[in-house]
Amino acid sequence: MQQVANEAGVAAGTIYRYFKDKNELILELRKDVLAQVAAHILEDHHLGTLEERFKRIWMKMHNFGKQPSPANLSYEQYAHLPETNTDEIRNTEFKLFAPLQQLFEEGKAEGLLQPLHSRALYALSMEPAMTLARSIRRGLVHYEAHEIKLACDLCWKTILLPTQPTH
Amino acid sequence: MQQVANEAGVAAGTIYRYFKDKNELILELRKDVLAQVAAHILEDHHLGTLEERFKRIWMKMHNFGKQPSPANLSYEQYAHLPETNTDEIRNTEFKLFAPLQQLFEEGKAEGLLQPLHSRALYALSMEPAMTLARSIRRGLVHYEAHEIKLACDLCWKTILLPTQPTH
Amino acid sequence: MQQVANEAGVAAGTIYRYFKDKNELILELRKDVLAQVAAHILEDHHLGTLEERFKRIWMKMHNFGKQPSPANLSYEQYAHLPETNTDEIRNTEFKLFAPLQQLFEEGKAEGLLQPLHSRALYALSMEPAMTLARSIRRGLVHYEAHEIKLACDLCWKTILLPTQPTH
Amino acid sequence: MQQVANEAGVAAGTIYRYFKDKNELILELRKDVLAQVAAHILEDHHLGTLEERFKRIWMKMHNFGKQPSPANLSYEQYAHLPETNTDEIRNTEFKLFAPLQQLFEEGKAEGLLQPLHSRALYALSMEPAMTLARSIRRGLVHYEAHEIKLACDLCWKTILLPTQPTH
DNA sequence: GATGAATGAGAGTTCATTCAT
DNA sequence: TATGAATGAACTCTCATTCAT
Numbered sequence: 001m002q003q004v005a006n007e008a009g010v011a012a013g014t015i016y017r018y019f020k021d022k023n024e025l026i027l028e029l030r031k032d033v034l035a036q037v038a039a040h041i042l043e044d045h046h047l048g049t050l051e052e053r054f055k056r057i058w059m060k061m062h063n064f065g066k067q068p069s070p071a072n073l074s075y076e077q078y079a080h081l082p083e084t085n086t087d088e089i090r091n092t093e094f095k096l097f098a099p100l101q102q103l104f105e106e107g108k109a110e111g112l113l114q115p116l117h118s119r120a121l122y123a124l125s126m127e128p129a130m131t132l133a134r135s136i137r138r139g140l141v142h143y144e145a146h147e148i149k150l151a152c153d154l155c156w157k158t159i160l161l162p163t164q165p166t167h
Numbered sequence: 168m169q170q171v172a173n174e175a176g177v178a179a180g181t182i183y184r185y186f187k188d189k190n191e192l193i194l195e196l197r198k199d200v201l202a203q204v205a206a207h208i209l210e211d212h213h214l215g216t217l218e219e220r221f222k223r224i225w226m227k228m229h230n231f232g233k234q235p236s237p238a239n240l241s242y243e244q245y246a247h248l249p250e251t252n253t254d255e256i257r258n259t260e261f262k263l264f265a266p267l268q269q270l271f272e273e274g275k276a277e278g279l280l281q282p283l284h285s286r287a288l289y290a291l292s293m294e295p296a297m298t299l300a301r302s303i304r305r306g307l308v309h310y311e312a313h314e315i316k317l318a319c320d321l322c323w324k325t326i327l328l329p330t331q332p333t334h
Numbered sequence: 335m336q337q338v339a340n341e342a343g344v345a346a347g348t349i350y351r352y353f354k355d356k357n358e359l360i361l362e363l364r365k366d367v368l369a370q371v372a373a374h375i376l377e378d379h380h381l382g383t384l385e386e387r388f389k390r391i392w393m394k395m396h397n398f399g400k401q402p403s404p405a406n407l408s409y410e411q412y413a414h415l416p417e418t419n420t421d422e423i424r425n426t427e428f429k430l431f432a433p434l435q436q437l438f439e440e441g442k443a444e445g446l447l448q449p450l451h452s453r454a455l456y457a458l459s460m461e462p463a464m465t466l467a468r469s470i471r472r473g474l475v476h477y478e479a480h481e482i483k484l485a486c487d488l489c490w491k492t493i494l495l496p497t498q499p500t501h
Numbered sequence: 502m503q504q505v506a507n508e509a510g511v512a513a514g515t516i517y518r519y520f521k522d523k524n525e526l527i528l529e530l531r532k533d534v535l536a537q538v539a540a541h542i543l544e545d546h547h548l549g550t551l552e553e554r555f556k557r558i559w560m561k562m563h564n565f566g567k568q569p570s571p572a573n574l575s576y577e578q579y580a581h582l583p584e585t586n587t588d589e590i591r592n593t594e595f596k597l598f599a600p601l602q603q604l605f606e607e608g609k610a611e612g613l614l615q616p617l618h619s620r621a622l623y624a625l626s627m628e629p630a631m632t633l634a635r636s637i638r639r640g641l642v643h644y645e646a647h648e649i650k651l652a653c654d655l656c657w658k659t660i661l662l663p664t665q666p667t668h
Numbered sequence: 669g670a671t672g673a674a675t676g677a678g679a680g681t682t683c684a685t686t687c688a689t
Numbered sequence: 690t691a692t693g694a695a696t697g698a699a700c701t702c703t704c705a706t707t708c709a710t
Contacts, residue, residue, distance in 0.1 A: 001684055011692040013686075022684060073249045080247035082240040085305060119308045120318055123298035124325075131290035138252060141286045151287055158291075158325040168701060178675045180703075189701065335680055345696045347682075356680065407583045414581035416574045419639065453642045454652055457632035458659075465624035472586060475620045485621055492625075492659040502705060512671040514707075523705060 001025075031092050033074050038096035040064060045099045050107050051156060057100060058129045058152045065133025076134070100126075107159075114159050125155040168192075198259050200241045205263035207231060212266045217274050218323060224267060225296045225319045232300025243301070267293075271326075280326050292322040335359075365426050367408045372430035374398060379433045384441055385490060391434060392463045392486045399467025410468070434460075438493075447493050459489040502526075532593045534575050539597035541565060546600045551608050552657060558601060559630045559653045566634025577635070601627070605660075614660050626656040 001022060005012040019025040041060045045053055064072060078084060094101075104121045107113035113121060132151060135141045143151075168189060172179040186192040208227045212220055231239060245251060261268075271288045274280035280288060299318060302308045310318075335356055339346045353359040375394045379387060398406060412418060428435075438455045441447035447455060466485060469475045477485075502523060506513040520526040542561045546554055565573060579585060595602075605622045608614035614622060633652060636642045644652075 005693095012684090013693065014691055016685075017690070068249075076247050077249060080243050082235075082244060090307070114317070114321065116314060116317065117308050117310070119302045120299060120310065120314065123295045123302065124318060124321055127294055127298040128290045131294040132287060135286045135290065140257075141284050143284070143287070147283060147287065150281070150283065151291060154281065154291055154325050158321050169699090179701090180676065181674055183702070184673065336678090346680090347697065348695055350681070351694065402583075410581050411583060414577050416569075416578060424641075448651070448655065450648060450652065451642050451644070453636045454633060454644065454648065457629045457636065458652060458655055461628055461632040462624045465628040466621060469620045469624065474591070475618050477618070477621070481617060481621065484615070484617065485625060488615065488625055488659050492655050506672095513705090514672065515670055517706075518669070 030078050030089060033071050034092055034096055036071055037075055042099050053103055054156055055152055058155060062129040062133045065130045066136050068137055114161055121159050125159045128155055197245050197256060200238050201259055201263055203238050204242055209266050220270055221323055222319055225322060229296040229300045232297045233303050235304055279328060281328055288326050292326045295322055364412050364423060367405050368426055368430055370405050371409055376433050387437055388490055389486055392489060396463040396467045399464045400470050402471055446495060448495055455493050459493045462489055531579050531590060534572050535593055535597055537572055538576055543600050554604055555657055556653055559656060563630040563634045566631045567637050569638055613662060615662055622660050626660045629656055
């Protein structure tokens with residue numbers, strides 16, 4: 001708290017005029033980080049075809065996940081801690097990432113995507129973007145641009161409903 | 168450390184006969200958890216065709232990830248903390264999960280799987296098993312058995328190289 | 335540290351606002367004790383002849399050394415501990431007791447005192463004041479006032495250069 | 502205690518078969534160190550004239566005090582700690598250094614030395630040997646052999662009774 | 669007699685929080 | 690409203706001592 005106060009240029013006690021305690025400060029921080037991440041990733045999310053929209057989000061997510069920025073590290077860390085994913089956070093997350101969910105819903109309504117829960121579609125097609133990014137960030141692997149493109153394409157195809165050949 | 172000692176039914180000082188300090192205790196715990204997880208998930212990993220082997224691992228991973236067991240929570244938490252993935256841990260992880268990597272390598276050698284780094288193949292096809300499991304464990308969604316099977320199948324197909332139609 | 339805090343009438347943590355750690359606290363204490371001792375012993379050190387100045391310091395040192403005051407006990411204890419006489423302490427000591435050293439230097443310049451290093455002159459003529467005082471403080475001996483005076487006089491004569499008889 | 506046991510090549514618990522507790526171990530150690538020091542310093546103490554005997558002891562003491570040997574450091578440290586000079590230690594010390602005391606008593610009986618308590622004679626003439634040695638050991642000064650000889654001689658003359666000129 | 673694993677009180681230190689100014 | 694000195698519970702770790710083997 002002392003360090004936070006220092007960085008903010010205020011006295012330690014001042015924090016407590018704006019946040020009940022350390023927990024609340026962190027909760028608000030998480031919400032803020034989440035909002036930043038969402039804003040960045042969902043930028044221009046409505047432009048283009050469904051496939052273009054999906055791939056744009058995938059690439060933004062991947063590029064964001066590759067950076068060792070505080071926002072990203074904080075996001076990753078908190079997303080996977082047990083016991084800290086309160087209803088409040090979930091609600092915030094739900095609202096912020098609504099456009100992504102809507103994209104999946106549209107795709108299902110058009111008969112383009114697999115008839116699965118949007119969380120499942122997310123797990124199958126979007127999470128790999130982050131997992132790959134993590135490997136790169138940690139220096140475990142290095143990928144060429146075309147490999148990333150291939151991965152992105154495979155992710156898209158994963159959730160695509162196979163089209164019946166027409167006669 | 169006091170709580171660990173209590174749970175172990177020993178005095179606080181006793182811990183230090185077996186572990187240099189808190190850090191080492193945690194490191195050893197992580198290695199132990201990793202070994203448990205690997206042993207469980209890779210059980211019978213060599214039986215059957217490549218597809219059967221993949222899907223068996225996928226399902227075991229998924230089922231393990233659904234449980235709120237200490238082993239699983241600990242695994243998830245540490246896997247995503249920044250700055251704590253030391254070379255020692257990575258080495259341990261690498262050795263323990265070697266069979267999974269080998270599966271991917273075999274698939275690539277047979278021309279069956281996409282020519283991507285095995286970490287990429289893992290990200291594309293295995294990580295979704297854990298992500299789905301996490302959603303279920305947190306009560307965010309509920310899936311029918313056939314949906315899980317579909318997800319597993321889609322994951323397998325994701326990394327499959329499309330076969331040329333024969334004439 | 336808890337005891338120090340208690341005696342100071344503050345909470346344990348408060349100490350750490352003023353001293354980095356236990357070591358620094360002790361270092362500062364030593365410097366403070368040294369300054370007190372020096373100030374007391376060197377009071378009026380410049381008044382009178384060289385002999386008067388020497389004997390005043392000798393008596394003050396002796397009287398100080400007889401007391402079981404914390405300052406004295408602390409002084410004696412630290413002065414003889416191995417490995418704790420850091421450069422910083424030595425520097426402080428050097429500056430604080432400079433007037434005593436100067437007295438010896440003056441005496442040598444006048445051809446009055448033995449041509450020895452001032453530390454040697456100190457060892458020969460001043461240290462006995464402390465050693466005697468220690469014996470008294472510990473109740474090992476009791477001296478009459480005239481005996482102390484004799485000891486002081488002998489100490490002075492010890493470092494005096496014998497004068498050639500004039501014809 | 503563990504280190505002591507290691508160095509002794511026994512188990513930690515074994516120490517307690519020979520010493521009641523740490524305090525007693527240290528007490529016995531001090532007595533042992535004292536005996537060693539005394540034996541070394543008082544070697545051949547009875548040979549020669551009083552002056553020769555005094556100067557031999559003085560030089561041995563000085564040379565011993567210059568060394569950073571465990572025995573010396575231990576001796577210095579304990580000799581100046583408050584609260585640790587028990588009657589038992591004092592008694593031991595008294596017996597071990599009896600020859601030195603006897604030397605002073607003989608000198609007084611012969612009308613050769615100042616009529617002061619032997620502890621005072623010690624303080625005036627012997628302690629400087631240790632004080633000088635300490636300065637040298639700590640690297641604060643360096644002396645030539647003839648300076649040490651001079652210091653020794655001055656110490657002897659300090660306690661010498663001035664002789665009446667004969668007619 | 670000897671062992672050494674176990675003990676647990678106590679050490680120094682940290683840090684989220686409070687409150688008089 | 691802002692301050693920052695003071696708080697004290699809780700932390701990790703040490704080490705003299707014990708006792709079943």
